[in-house]
Amino acid sequence: MSKKKQMAIGALVHANGSHAASWLMDEARPHASTDIDYYREMAQLAERGKFDFFFIADTPAARTENLQAWSRSPLFMNVLEPLTLLAAIAGATTHIGLGATASTSFYEPYNIARLFASLDHISHGRAAWNVVTSANDYAARNFGLDRLPPHGDRYAKAKEFIDVVEALWDSWEDGAFVYDKASCQSFIPEKQHLVDHEGKYFTVHGVLNIERPPQGRPVIIQAGASDTGRDFAAEYAEVVFGSSGNLDGAIAFYRDLKERMVKFGRHPDDLKIASGISVVIGESEQEAxxxxxxxxxxxxxxxxxxxxxxxxxxxxxxxxxxxxxxxxxxxxxxxxxxxxxxxxxxxxxxxxxxxxxxxxFNRAKATFCGTPTQVADHMESWIEAGACDGFMISFVALPSTMQDFVTKVVPELQRRGVFRTDYEGRTLREHLGLSRPENRHAVAAAAPLAKRA
Ligand SMILES: Cc1cc2nc3c(=O)[nH]c(=O)nc-3n(C[C@H](O)[C@H](O)[C@H](O)COP(=O)(O)O)c2cc1C
Known part of the structure; x- marks a missing residue:
């Protein structure tokens, strides 16, 4: 009998949970959002559940208006910087992928290439970058702007940004650093390739000061919903967060995105769509x-x-x-x-x-309440219907909703043969079934006439 399609599962983790009142719940730990021990425990729990990756969303800003109201629901007001956080989690976990958001509107490509290459080395091949262009003016005001640039300009900049980042990740071929004491040679000069970029938004003449990441390139995540965003995802993304709350919408999104990949010369399997979902689990649906x-x-x-x-x-x-x-x-x-x-x-x-x-009102369509069997039925039915390749689970209240999911839903999915019982590989690419990109210069050297798509 052929093996059933395996689903990918990511955990979207906000300190106490994504619910507007999660920080008020009995289980909520004050100061969780800056408590690295707490985050390590959450990541270890997700790893016990054999999740593909642990994900930290981000926006580089805190709210400055309506503070009385925000003080009663402090999401994003007091948070650890995501890459620093994930580097610390890397040392407390062994397999789970580590993804973080970083905005192409507020970084330079060199910084991002370096940061994620470092995280990939620190975690031995588990890093993923969620490429966003940002969608609020609070962040713009922290970076010399009154407002965000128009949507189309943000994506044009993002495109140039990611091209430079990927070129930097290829600026050393694999195996460039040999550290051969006998011949007194630490690296092979021919394996360094200068990035010589002058574009509308960025100018970079140099190479990265860190060797090629273990995954070749960290996994690229994206969540574009607009037409431009979808094209961007179809060209570059390897994981996309889908946000359709209904099955028909999710199927249409899935088909659209996978079809768009063809014009960029990519195979549909090179991109995994993880549908966003929140779950509340009970002994009965009513209890949930x-x-x-x-x-x-x-x-x-x-x-x-x-x-x-x-x-x-x-x-x-x-x-x-x-x-x-x-x-x-x-x-x-x-x-x-x-x-x-x-x-x-x-x-x-x-x-x-x-x-x-x-x-x-709880954006109700986005939260699924049910028994472990109902949750597993729901997830399996979406995979079977061609609505997604996996799920991005937003945990409403922590740690309880993740504990429930790991101890009650994961075993059910495993019993049904739709989710791994253990990790088979070490890198995030291996978990997701994504190939390791070859270095463009090595490819060109091997086949002089080959051109980069
Ligand atoms: C699961 C999920 C996580 C997201 N995380 C972030 C984030 O951390 N930071 C951010 O600025 N935007 C985040 N977004 C928003 C998207 O990146 C994107 O801006 C949004 O989907 C609108 O896309 P569009 O600009 O193509 O219309 C997230 C979206 C989803 C569905």
């Missing part, structure tokens, strides 16, 4: 729902209104909490997350008060 409801009760009204205002794309903070929201406060159209917008608009039309809507 009750658990989520009890967490919803913890969301402070200020935070609830802030989140509603964001997703309905209009400020609701002037409205009384205990009265229905006037229908004329629903904007005519949505520009951001249509599903969330529609959900809130529906609750307003049902005549609920602002307080009730704030409690009930």
């Amino acid at each position: 729902r009750d658990k989520l409801d009890s967490w919803q009760e913890l969301v402070h009204p200020d935070v609830g209104v802030l989140r509603l205002s964001q997703d309905l794309e209009t400020d609701l903070s002037d409205l009384p909490l205990d009265e229905p929201v006037p229908l004329n406060r629903i904007p005519a159209t949505s520009n951001l997350h249509k599903a969330y917008f529609d959900e809130i608009a529906g609750l307003i039309r049902d005549g609920l008060t602002l307080r009730e809507i704030a409690r009930r």
Whole structure:
């Protein structure tokens, strides 16, 4: 019997969890977001669950407005710098991949090439870079800008950025550093290749001061949802975070992205789509729902209104909490997350008060509540339907939701033969079934007429 398709699993970890009130829960440790021992424990737990990778999202900014409300839900206000964090986790784990976000809008390519090459060496081939162009002006203000540049410009810059980074990772061929004491030769000069780049955004004349990463290149992650973002992913990404909350949307996204790869000369298997999902697990579906409801009760009204205002794309903070929201406060159209917008608009039309809507709204379609069997059924059915190659699990409350997943869902997936029972390789590329890219100069030397695609 042929082996069933294996799913990839990544863990998206925010200190106490991704829920707006996770830091208020009994299990939440104060100061977890800067506590390296805590993060090590989370990464070790994910590694016990044989996850492909552990992932840290990031934006290089803290909020500076609506501070009363943000102080009640402090996501991203006090966090460790992700690469520093992952380097420390590398020493406490052996197999799990280590991914972090870094923005092409606020770094120089040389820094990024060097940082991720270092992480790949430190972790013996487990590094992954989530390439983002950033999507908020808070970050822009920390880097000499009032606002982010337009979307298209950000992606044009990202494209040049990643080309330079990949060229730098190839600036030494594999095996360049020999450290041969007998012949007094530490490296082979012919295996160094100068990057000679002058572009619209960057100028680089040099080579990296670290040998080629163990994976050849760290794994490239991306989460572009726009047309430009999808093209970018189709050209460069090896893992893509899908964010469609419904099966049909996810299947359409999967097909679209894999088809786009053809025009860049890539094979669909060279990119794994990990669908974003949050799960709450209970002994029964009702117990899981009750658990989520009890967490919803913890969301402070200020935070609830802030989140509603964001997703309905209009400020609701002037409205009384205990009265229905006037229908004329629903904007005519949505520009951001249509599903969330529609959900809130529906609750307003049902005549609920602002307080009730704030409690009930949880981007509900994005959170799956159920028994371990139901969660496993859901995940397996998405893989079978061709909606994704795996999942990016956002843990709502930590450590409990990850513990539940590792001890109850993972064994079920393993029993069904759709998830590994142990790591078979050491590098993240090996876990994901991605090949190690050859060095472009070695390829050119081996076949002088071969051109880089
Ligand atoms: C699972 C997931 C994780 C993400 N992590 C980050 C992040 O850490 N930092 C960030 O600026 N954007 C992050 N994003 C946002 C995306 O990179 C991207 O900006 C967004 O999907 C919009 O894409 P578009 O610009 O192509 O429309 C994430 C998106 C998803 C789905």
